[in-house]
Structures are given as C-alpha cells and as structure tokens.
Amino acid sequence: MTPKNRICKWYQCCPIKFYTDEKKLDPYWVDNYCLIGNKKCIRYQKEEAGESHPDNLLPDGSIDSLLV
Numbered sequence: 001m002t003p004k005n006r007i008c009k010w011y012q013c014c015p016i017k018f019y020t021d022e023k024k025l026d027p028y029w030v031d032n033y034c035l036i037g038n039k040k041c042i043r044y045q046k047e048e049a050g051e052s053h054p055d056n057l058l059p060d061g062s063i064d065s066l067l068v
C-alpha cells in the first residue's frame, strides 16, 4: 500500500487521475508518478511554476491527443 504522504498533492484534482478512473488512461502514469509523488512529472512542475497546461498533457511531457 502506498503511504499517503507520498501521493502527489495535486492527485485529487488532477485530470490524469480522472482519465485513469474512467479507464481512458493506462494506470502506468498514476503508479509511476502520482502515487509515489514523482516530482519529475511535467504537470507537477508546471503547477508549481503556475504555468497553464492542457488536461491531456501526460506526466512525461507528451500530449495524448486521444484524451478528451
């Protein structure tokens, strides 16, 4: 079980969580970024910097154009 304090602080409001919950996205992303608080996440870095970013921006910085 993942310790709660390792989960990314943006998890509950992050589109990546919602896409995964809706089975539109492979759990790979939440497993390797969100649930372990991986600060290499490009979304995380943009949130911290106050930079806007689209919902379909994946943690590695790529865009999944199939996500709506």
Ligand code: SF4
Binding pocket: 008, 009, 010, 011, 012, 014, 015, 016, 017, 030, 033, 034, 035, 037, 038, 041, 042, 043, 044, 047, 059
């Ligand atoms: S995608 Fe990035 S910003 Fe969003 S919850 Fe996961 S780690 Fe945090």
